[in-house]
Amino acid sequence: MTVLTEGRIIRVVRAAEAMLSQRAGSSVVLEDPEDLGGRGRTTVVRVRVAQNPFSQARTLVIKALPVDEEPHAFHREIAAYKYATTLPTQSRPGPQIIASDAQARVLVLSDLGHGRSMSGLLTGRDVTEAVHAVSAWGQALGRMHAATFGGESDFRALLRRGANSAQDVNVLRDQAVRAFSLFDGALRALDVPVPPRVTGMLANACDLFTEGEHRAFSTSDVGPENILINGEGVQFMDYEWGGFRDAILDVAYSQVTCGSVLSAPSQRASDPAVRERLEEALVDAWRAEVALIWPALSNRRVLARRLLAARLLWVWLSTVWMLPLDGLQPTVADIVEAGIGGTVDLAGAGTDDLAVVGASLSGANGHLHDLALYTSDPRVLVTRWADLATAAGRAGDDVLSATAVRIGAALTRDWLT
Incomplete structure (x- = not known):
């Protein structure tokens, strides 16, 4: 020290x-x-x-x-x-x-004391133990959502007691909206055509931060790095950006960040079948806890479609944070953190624009890089797109599946070959 x-x-x-x-x-x-x-x-x-x-x-x-x-x-x-x-x-x-x-x-x-980290359990050798861990993860999410559905007015009352402007602070919502504004330009730069329906899915997913049928409390960064399992079960460790949003966002965030831990090249669970099994265990446990308040989500096809849109949002957000601007630094992650990402057209930005962006980075807060969603490993991002394509294929969404395959191929071309 x-x-x-x-x-x-x-x-x-x-x-x-x-x-x-x-x-x-x-x-x-x-x-x-x-x-x-x-x-x-x-x-x-x-x-x-x-x-x-x-x-x-x-x-x-x-x-x-x-x-x-x-x-x-x-x-x-x-x-x-x-x-x-x-x-x-x-x-x-x-x-x-x-x-x-x-x-x-x-x-x-x-003090929650000592326990085992979710990340450690996911990267262990025992797949059955990992299945039990992610089931507990999904169950804990579901219990939190079921207990807080309809409680948003109470949370807002607590916000007003602190500072009125705190009600407007929603970092991930702001990042998602800014990243969506970069969607068309970034994909033009990657030479990837995107069907309007996929763009519409992404726009609808952004709305889940402020709207949605399944609004409940979220600690926000519900990824494995922020989960401790102790004698009382799953504990979410960080409430820094906590608040209300559609619960579908939490489940999809858990799917994406769980898969990221498992897809590391050194892990025995890099097998897509293992990742799929663990994701299904997480979702099934969550659905069992919320079935009484959201019975429509008991329909697997309905839930799968809603999860796809939210999952697309998280995969895109983590990708756009890492995209470089015409091969120059800073990356989009730095731009978005600096708060000016929505003003930059990636496909049309010139050197002078990039210089202005770079000069603005001293104000970035750096917190995005601490999120479980964030990765600087291009292999993880490529795997996220592959997993999204597989999930979309299982749900019968061939358009999204094909788009995810194209984006993954473009990232592989630019980053891994």
């Missing part, structure tokens, strides 16, 4: 002590900080509760952002934790919020 890191952790622990002491009306002492890492400039620390007369908790987790960080996203994260904490224990997706200070950018959470 560097001196700078140690100093930052000590400051975070002292801030949490002050917050908890004020809340309890008595001195709270936290000791033995353990650095758990954190994305970007976020600090995450596990601490032992050495003195607290009003709590039985032995350990807690502190999450802190720099005070100069943009506040509205943090208000949204607080609201997400508060909302999830009100849920019944069996439906609660992860840690409970103990205390928060929006001005200091500090959260204190319950």
Whole structure:
């Protein structure tokens, strides 16, 4: 641990002590900080509760952002934790919020303890164990969705208590809309014709962030890197962009990110049949939990069609983040993070346009690269398109299947040959 890191952790622990002491009306002492890492400039620390007369908790987790960080996203994260904490224990997706200070950018959470990561289970040697793990994953998603369907007004009330503008902060929605605006130009640059129906599917999938028949709470980044399995089951670890969206987006996100872990060349589960088996186990477990509230989704064909559109969105979004501009850096991921992606025509952009884009990157927040969806491995992206083509073929959507094959072939041509 560097001196700078140690100093930052000590400051975070002292801030949490002050917050908890004020809340309890008595001195709270936290000791033995353990650095758990954190994305970007976020600090995450596990601490032992050495003195607290009003709590039985032995350990807690502190999450802190720099005070100069943009506040509205943090208000949204607080609201997400508060909302999830009100849920019944069996439906609660992860840690409970103990205390928060929006001005200091500090959260204190319950400690989920130690367990096994979903990524580790998926990359193990036991396929049966992996099937059980993804079934638990789907079941946990379904329980969260079933428990929160119809609860969006309560979540919005929590958002309003923090900051009105926090209601407008929805990072993944904004990235999806910007990436969709790049769709036609990027594919022209790849020499891939796209049927209007596929473009329409992508547009409809973007609407699932703000509309949809199956709106429920989501912790947002529900990929395997953010899942811990402990004695109480599946725990989703990060609520940074939590909120309400159509639950179909969560299931499709899980399919895509699960397949990414399994498709790594070194993994024994790179076999497409194994990936298909695991995806089906995840979806079946999820559907069983939501069948009573969304009976139409018990029809496998109906559910498959809806999942295809959402899956297309996630596969395209992860692809567009990695597409280079005429062979130059930055990539589209950098442009979208800088917040100006919707203004650039990839097929028609000139050198001067790219220079302006590159000069704007210092403002990028870097968080996209921490998502389970993000990959810098072209082989993973090519496999995602192949898996989408296979899924579309199984669902009888030959148009989408053929389009996914063409895009995968174009990426293989440009990146892997």
